[in-house]
Amino acid sequence: MSEIINPGLAATVGTPAAAGEILLVAERITRRFGGLVANQDVCVTLPRGKVHVLLGPNGAGKSTCINMLSGDLPPSEGTIHFMGKDITGLSAAQRSQVGIGRSYQRTNIFPKFTVLENVRLAAQSRRQQPWRIFSRAMKQQWALDKARACIEEAGLGAKVDWIAGVLSHGEQRQLEIAMVLATDAQVMLLDEPLAGMGSDESARMVEVLKRLKPSRAILLVEHDMDAVFAVADTITVMVNGQVLESGPPAQIKASVAVQQAYLGQEDSFHV
Numbered sequence: 001m002s003e004i005i006n007p008g009l010a011a012t013v014g015t016p017a018a019a020g021e022i023l024l025v026a027e028r029i030t031r032r033f034g035g036l037v038a039n040q041d042v043c044v045t046l047p048r049g050k051v052h053v054l055l056g057p058n059g060a061g062k063s064t065c066i067n068m069l070s071g072d073l074p075p076s077e078g079t080i081h082f083m084g085k086d087i088t089g090l091s092a093a094q095r096s097q098v099g100i101g102r103s104y105q106r107t108n109i110f111p112k113f114t115v116l117e118n119v120r121l122a123a124q125s126r127r128q129q130p131w132r133i134f135s136r137a138m139k140q141q142w143a144l145d146k147a148r149a150c151i152e153e154a155g156l157g158a159k160v161d162w163i164a165g166v167l168s169h170g171e172q173r174q175l176e177i178a179m180v181l182a183t184d185a186q187v188m189l190l191d192e193p194l195a196g197m198g199s200d201e202s203a204r205m206v207e208v209l210k211r212l213k214p215s216r217a218i219l220l221v222e223h224d225m226d227a228v229f230a231v232a233d234t235i236t237v238m239v240n241g242q243v244l245e246s247g248p249p250a251q252i253k254a255s256v257a258v259q260q261a262y263l264g265q266e267d268s269f270h271v
C-alpha cells in the first residue's frame, strides 16, 4: 500500500454529494486484545448530513470502535468502506488524506503556535510533502485562506491570532475541530469533544456540531446526554464490546435494555 494516498479514492473526495449519501460503512468489525474481545461484530453506517453517537458505559468499547474507524487500530476481523472503496488496510494518515478526520479524547494541538498556525499546518498535512510543512511556514496563501475559513466554521473567528495554549479548554476543542475541517474531512470522528466543558462551552460546541452536520457525516463518542440528544440522529449503545441497541434517539430513550445497562453508571438517562 502506498504511504501517501490511494489516488482513486482521493479523486472521489470533495465531489459534491447529496445529504444522505452513505460515506462510511463498517461491517462486523471485531477487535481482540489477546483474549479480550473489545469489539465484536460492530456495524456502523455513517450517512452525510447525520450525527451518529456511540454511547456506552466505561469499557464498553467506544474508543476501540472509533480507533478502528480512524485507522489507529486495525480490526481483527471485518471491513470498513469509505465511499464504496475498501479502506480496511489504510493507516490513520492515509484515511486522513482520503477524507476521514478525527479528534482525540485529549486535546492535541501545538500550544505555542497561534490558532491560525495550528490550522494552517493541519491544512498542509493533507498535501503530499509533509516535510515542507515547517520550512515553508506561512508562505502558502491557499493554506492560510483555508485555515481562516475552517476557524470561522468552528466558531473561533475572533481568536484567529491567539496563541493556542492560552485558549480556554472549550476553545481548544473548537480549534481541534477546525484542524479536522482543514484536512477536508467528509467523515468526522470526534472522541468526547465536550469532555471537561462547562455548560456555556458545551452549548457552543453543540451549535458548532449542528452547523457542520449538513455537509458531513459525524460520529461522536460523548457522555454528555443533553448534548447527545440535542445533536444525534442515530445512537448506538455498546455494552461489553457489542452493540446493545441502535436507532433514533426516541427508541434509545425508551429502551429498557439501555436503561438497565446504565444502572449504577455516572452517565444517566435523565433526559
Ligand SMILES: Nc1ncnc2c1ncn2[C@@H]1O[C@H](COP(=O)(O)OP(=O)(O)OP(=O)(O)O)[C@@H](O)[C@H]1O
Pocket: 033, 036, 037, 038, 056, 057, 058, 059, 060, 061, 062, 063, 064, 065
Ligand atoms: N490497547 C489495549 N490493550 C488491551 N486492552 C485494551 C486496549 N484498549 C482497550 N482495551 C480494553 O478494551 C475494552 C474496551 O475499551 P475502550 O477504551 O474501547 O472502552 P470505552 O467504551 O471507550 O471506555 P471509556 O468510556 O472508559 O473510554 C476495555 O476492557 C479496555 O480495557
